[in-house]
Amino acid sequence: MRMIDRLREYVEDETPTGAVDALNAFADRLLSRYGELGGTARRVPAPTGDHVVADFPGRGPRAAEAPLLFLAHHDTVWPIGQLQDAMPWREQDGVIHGPGVFDMKGGLVVLETALEQVAGLDHRPVRVVVVADEEVGSPSARELVTAESAGVVAAFGLEPPHPNGDLKTSRRGSSRVRIEVTGREAHAALDPGTGVSAIDELLDQLIAVRALVSEYDDVLCNVGTITGGGRTNVVPGNASADLGFRFVDPETERAVLDAVKGLQPVRRDAVLEVSVMSNRPAWQPSEAADLLLAKVAEAGRSVGHEVGGAAASGAADTNLTGWLGVPTLDGLGPRGKGAHAVHEQVIAASLAERAALVAAIITTL
Known part of the structure; x- marks a missing residue:
């Protein structure tokens, strides 16, 4: 053939x-x-x-x-x-x-x-x-x-x-990282103060990641997917993003991934989970x-x-x-x-x- x-x-x-x-x-x-x-x-x-x-x-x-x-x-x-x-x-x-x-x-x-x-x-x-x-x-x-x-x-x-x-x-090197945020749902107009927006928290975390990456000359970062929320009248209780990182050396890779895994919530009562889904050195x-x-x-x-x-x-x-x-x-x-x-x-x-x-x-x- x-x-x-x-x-x-x-x-x-x-x-x-x-x-x-x-x-x-x-x-x-x-x-x-x-x-x-x-x-x-x-x-x-x-x-x-x-x-x-x-x-x-x-x-x-x-x-x-x-x-x-x-x-x-x-x-x-x-x-x-x-x-x-x-x-x-x-x-x-x-x-x-x-x-x-x-x-x-x-x-x-x-x-x-x-x-x-x-x-x-x-x-x-x-x-x-x-x-x-x-x-x-x-x-x-x-x-x-x-x-x-x-x-x-x-x-x-x-x-x-x-x-x-x-x-x-x-x-x-290439690593895929998922950032997941759990907030608390509430009515966006009647009771917004009791809610914790998972989407707002995620956005602040992504900005923090961008600031982190900017400290290195040779690190690439791509936010590949973002999901979260459901209705405009509900404070979103869940949100997540998948990120792709590229590194030229293992030392930078370790430093960046350790810093990303060490991210802390900005909002009180927000829960943050960071996981490495795959890694190629x-x-x-x-x-x-x-x-x-x-x-x-x-x-x-x-x-x-x-x-x-x-x-x-x-x-x-x-x-x-x-x-x-x-x-x-x-x-x-x-x-x-x-x-x-x-x-x-x-x-x-x-x-x-x-x-x-x-x-x-x-x-x-």
Whole structure:
């Protein structure tokens, strides 16, 4: 099957984060596919959807060497129906459009094709981990990724590359934090003084967070959702916000998160609860990543591709392997643009280019 045809199948099988049945059905598809490719695959149950782990044996004199680890995910940010309503599959002028085509079902197809290409060639073993809740920080997969990275020689992510095709050599740390406020409801006109507005309290807390973040040059903070209240004539008794933080180093990460977790209510009788929903530690630049990039660049030249690398702002499961000290690179998915945007797309020709690069990595590292 052509790479583009398989990619279309995968994109049209919509798998939003949290859609357990859809994700598990896609996991079934991956289990079958990895079996066809000669791997031993298993599912790892999780409440957010099952993860998939597959081991492919090495061949020839390198069969007993430490494996390479490839990290991927099969969830997307798009709800079921996005394909029909707003982002139909479309091929035009060498560009493929569709929900999840870039982030990151294109990467799944790249890896499968590379595994086909190395069949019959000598190479070290390959281990694959495909996560079901990566788009919300992989909260159920952290222990799995940690366990499966033990003993590997290097880890590679199949996330999208930089716009020019460069790989990602480090990533900011990423944490999702929820601030929940409990106030006290009351009639907003007849008895406002007995009420405690959870929304007003939340707003003051968000202002405090902004002031805190402004003390650091390299911290990013995005208030992603706000909920609360119900009627304009009722003092709201509950409110909450989900925030996304990005950090360049673990020291700043600890300082900011400790300060946020230590927030205190401004209003008497307001109750404040701060929880960290997911955390990916900062993966900082390292000599190990530089050395790995040099080897990958050499592999790239063997198939006619120039490979560069640079730091990335976004987070992924490679944050964890890089933080753990495993030599790590990310961005082996196809070139394109529009991750998490309605113009999401990949350059069709880059699918084969990336598959050739991944195959060269498997056979030469």
